[in-house]
Amino acid sequence: MDLGLKGKVALIFGASGGLGSAMATSLAKEGAKVALAGRNAAALTTLATSLRATGAEVLELPWDLADFSIIEPNFAKIESTLGAVDILINNTGGPPPSTAANVAADVWEAQFHAMVVSVIKITDRALPQMRARKWGRIITSTSSGVVAPIPNLGVSNALRSTLVGWSKTLAREVAADGITANIILPGRIATPRIAQLDEARAGREKIAVDDVVKQSLSQIPAGRYGDPAEYGDVATFLASARASYVTGTVVRVDGGYIASI
Numbered sequence: 287m288d289l290g291l292k293g294k295v296a297l298i299f300g301a302s303g304g305l306g307s308a309m310a311t312s313l314a315k316e317g318a319k320v321a322l323a324g325r326n327a328a329a330l331t332t333l334a335t336s337l338r339a340t341g342a343e344v345l346e347l348p349w350d351l352a353d354f355s356i357i358e359p360n361f362a363k364i365e366s367t368l369g370a371v372d373i374l375i376n377n378t379g380g381p382p383p384s385t386a387a388n389v390a391a392d393v394w395e396a397q398f399h400a401m402v403v404s405v406i407k408i409t410d411r412a413l414p415q416m417r418a419r420k421w422g423r424i425i426t427s428t429s430s431g432v433v434a435p436i437p438n439l440g441v442s443n444a445l446r447s448t449l450v451g452w453s454k455t456l457a458r459e460v461a462a463d464g465i466t467a468n469i470i471l472p473g474r475i476a477t478p479r480i481a482q483l484d485e486a487r488a489g490r491e492k493i494a495v496d497d498v499v500k501q502s503l504s505q506i507p508a509g510r511y512g513d514p515a516e517y518g519d520v521a522t523f524l525a526s527a528r529a530s531y532v533t534g535t536v537v538r539v540d541g542g543y544i545a546s547i
Contacts, residue, residue: 290527292317295369300377302326304477308518314342319368323349351404370415373525376405377427386440401445422465423525426453457534466533468524473540475512508541
C-alpha cells in the first residue's frame with residue numbers, strides 16, 4: 287500500500303526518546319522528510335545519522351518545549367531546509383510521578399506550560415500553511431492515563447487529558463481544510479520511560495523490578511510489552527493519505543491492556 291508520504295515534511299517532537307524516535311524512523315522509511323526535535327542533542331544526532339544512511343532527508347533541531355522563543359526560528363529552519371510542515375507529531379515528555387493532591391501550584395504551572403501550551407502554540411504555527419495547502423496531519427501522542435488514569439501519575443493524567451479535549455475540538459474545526467487531528471496513546475511500550483516508571487514503582491513498593499514487569503505482563507492480553515516500532519507504524523498510518531477520513535479519534539496501541547471500552 288502506498289501511504290502517500292513521499293516528500294511530505296514531518297516535524298516530530300520527542301525524537302530523542304523511544305516513541306518519538308520510532309515515529310520518526312517509520313515516517314522516514316515511507317519517504318517523508320523528517321525534522322527531529324528534542325532536548326537530547328546527542329541522541330538526535332545519532333538518530334539523524336542512522337536515518338541519513340538510508341537516504342532520508344533529515345534536519346536536527348535541539349528544542350526545549352518550555353522555551354516559546356525558539357518556535358518561530360525553528361520553524362523558519364524547517365521551511366528553508368525541508369519545506370512547510372505537513373505532518374506534526376506532538377509528543378512531549380512526561381512529568382515526574384506524582385499524586386493528584388498536594389502538588390505545588392508552580393509544578394502544575396510549569397508542566398502545563400511545557401506539556402499543553404507548547405503543543406497548542408506549535409500547532410497554531412503549523413496550521414496556516416496546512417490550511418493553505420488543504421492537507422495536514424496533527425497527531426498528539428499522550429498516555430493510556432487519559433482513558434484509565436494511572437496511579438501516581440496525577441499531573442500526567444490531568445494534563446494529557448486536556449490535550450484530548452483540545453484535539454477533538456480542533457479536529458472539527460479543521461476537517462473541511464483537509465486536516466486531520468488524532469490522539470495516539472501507548473500501553474506498555476518498551477521504552478526508557480516505561481523502564482523508569484517500572485523502577486519507580488519497584489522502589490515505592492519495595493519489590494524487584496522483575497516482579498513489577500511480571501505483574502504488568504499479566505494484565506496485557508498480548509503477553510508482552512509493545513515494540514516502539516509498532517507504535518511508530520500506527521502513527522505513520524494516521525499521518526498518511528490513506529487515513530484521510532480518520533479524525534477526532536483516540537487510537538490505542540496497547541496490546542489490549544486498557545480494559546475499558
